[in-house]
Amino acid sequence: MVPPDPIFPDDAFSRIDEGDDAAFYAADRFVSHLDSNALATVAGLVEQLVAEEQPTILDLMASWDSHLPESLTGATVVGLGLNRNELESNEALSEYVVHDLNEDPVLPFGNDRFDAVLCTVSVDYLTRPLEVFREVARVLKPGGLFLVIFSNRFFPPKVVKIWREARDEDRVQLVKTYFRLCDAFHEPRDFASVGKPRPAGDRYAASGLPSDPIYAVFADRRGGARATRELPNIGAGATRLDPELLRQMKRTIARTLLCPHCEEPLSRWLVPQTPFIEWSSTYQFICFNDECPHYVGGWKTFENQGIPGSYRFMYDPDSGGCHSVPVLTPTSLRASIVTAEVSHDQSGIR
Ligand SMILES: C[S@@+](CC[C@H](N)C(=O)[O-])C[C@H]1O[C@@H](n2cnc3c(N)ncnc32)[C@H](O)[C@@H]1O
Numbered sequence: 001m002v003p004p005d006p007i008f009p010d011d012a013f014s015r016i017d018e019g020d021d022a023a024f025y026a027a028d029r030f031v032s033h034l035d036s037n038a039l040a041t042v043a044g045l046v047e048q049l050v051a052e053e054q055p056t057i058l059d060l061m062a063s064w065d066s067h068l069p070e071s072l073t074g075a076t077v078v079g080l081g082l083n084r085n086e087l088e089s090n091e092a093l094s095e096y097v098v099h100d101l102n103e104d105p106v107l108p109f110g111n112d113r114f115d116a117v118l119c120t121v122s123v124d125y126l127t128r129p130l131e132v133f134r135e136v137a138r139v140l141k142p143g144g145l146f147l148v149i150f151s152n153r154f155f156p157p158k159v160v161k162i163w164r165e166a167r168d169e170d171r172v173q174l175v176k177t178y179f180r181l182c183d184a185f186h187e188p189r190d191f192a193s194v195g196k197p198r199p200a201g202d203r204y205a206a207s208g209l210p211s212d213p214i215y216a217v218f219a220d221r222r223g224g225a226r227a228t229r230e231l232p233n234i235g236a237g238a239t240r241l242d243p244e245l246l247r248q249m250k251r252t253i254a255r256t257l258l259c260p261h262c263e264e265p266l267s268r269w270l271v272p273q274t275p276f277i278e279w280s281s282t283y284q285f286i287c288f289n290d291e292c293p294h295y296v297g298g299w300k301t302f303e304n305q306g307i308p309g310s311y312r313f314m315y316d317p318d319s320g321g322c323h324s325v326p327v328l329t330p331t332s333l334r335a336s337i338v339t340a341e342v343s344h345d346q347s348g349i350r
Contacts, residue, residue: 007177008162013127017157021125022100024158025082030064030089033121034151036199038212042120042149043069045191045216049147050075055115058139059093060132061101061122066092078114080107105131109139116145123148124163124171129178137184143224146185148175151212152293167297168215175217185219192216209249209260250320259287259313260322261294266315270336281318288312288337290330298324 017024034042047069050057054074059066062079064086079087079096087096097108105128117136126132136146152168163171172190179188196211198204249260257266266285287295298310311324312333327333 012162013160015127015158015160021102021158022082028083028085030086033153034212035202035204037196038151038214039067041193041196041214042067045149045214046118046147047071049145049218050116052115056113058109058114058117060117060119060136061125062087062090062093062096064089066090066118067120068092101132102127105135107135107139111138112141113139114144115141116147118147118149120149121151121153123150123175124154124159127160130181133178133182134184137182137221140221141224142221144221145218146221147216147218149214149216150175151214153212156291165296165300167300168213172215172217179217179219185221188217188219190215190217204263209263250322253315253322254317254320257285257315259289259292261313262287262289262292264289264292267337268339269333270338272336280316283317285315285317286312286325286333288334294324
């Protein structure tokens with residue numbers, strides 16, 4: 001086994017659930033991990049980046065759908081994953097292998113076999129990513145493409161700590177680091193599609209949340225004729241939220257009182273009575289979900305500045321403003337959560 005690279009902390013690739021992956025993934029999960037607009041972006045990315053007419057593709061960490069565009073119906077696709085039933089029902093696959101990459105990162109394929117290796121919404125589950133990336137380089141033809149696609153959704157207990165604690169931008173850099181440390185690829189490039197509208201009819205459509213963001217990092221194995229691929233142009237992708245979308249999201253928060261980051265209900269929070277702060281209303285609404293990505297990411301942001309603490313999402317019902325309120329510990333501010341409307345007089349706070 002290649003030792004972890006010294007640039008990563010010792011526990012970077014630890015997980016909340018260190019149990020056997022093969023046993024965990026033995027249960028079938030015929031679910032969609034992304035909304036349909038995000039899936040269309042994935043297929044568009046693959047279409048633009050996989051240039052060969054009849055390529056041989058490895059779908060790494062595959063399940064029941066490889067999200068391939070119609071242009072690749074002539075491709076030979078090999079799937080590697082952990083659930084036999086999901087792989088068996090994946091119509092894109094010509095063959096598949098059940099193989100635990102965390103148990104054994106050596107890919108069961110010969111050298112220089114594939115034109116492209118795709119890894120969709122799964123890189124965050126790799127506990128030995130550098131070994132796997134080096135193996136991907138080995139099984140790719142020189143000049144072959146490794147395309148790593150991810151979003152901001154994942155199953156926390158099985159995801160490595162360094163990914164769980166990072167923000168989306170940090171994750172793009174992390175995957176680039178995996179590529180660079182392999183020393184087998186050209187300089188990786190990245191792509192982001194953020195803020196597209198949620199598909200109508202989607203079960204979260206009413207929440208006002210945008211479509212699942214799509215990030216991709218990709219690079220060619222060195223040694224091929226081509227230096228780099230063109231950056232995909234899939235349109236409608238944006239790096240900032242559209243102002244109208246933002247207004248719509250605020251209206252949705254006012255109506256549903258759900259946190260826009262985790263979709264959990266906001267708690268009614270009684271503002272403190274102090275002569276030094278003028279609150280516009282008696283209550284604010286705060287997200288106290290400890291799994292909320294806004295709160296989880298906040299610990300990392302504060303840590304980078306040498307401050308212990310994080311922040312929680314807060315909604316002001318009077319002004320309609322959305323804020324981040326700092327907290328020093330997981331229990332900070334919780335004492336003032338109220339379940340029913342009470343006046344300050346009743347609460348005894350003066
Ligand atoms: C979120 S799903 C994504 C599936 C698929 N790539 C897609 O885009 O729908 C994560 C996949 O990673 C696979 N996986 C998780 N841990 C793995 C491991 N240790 N070795 C191989 N595959 C693994 C699982 O089988 C699961 O299908």
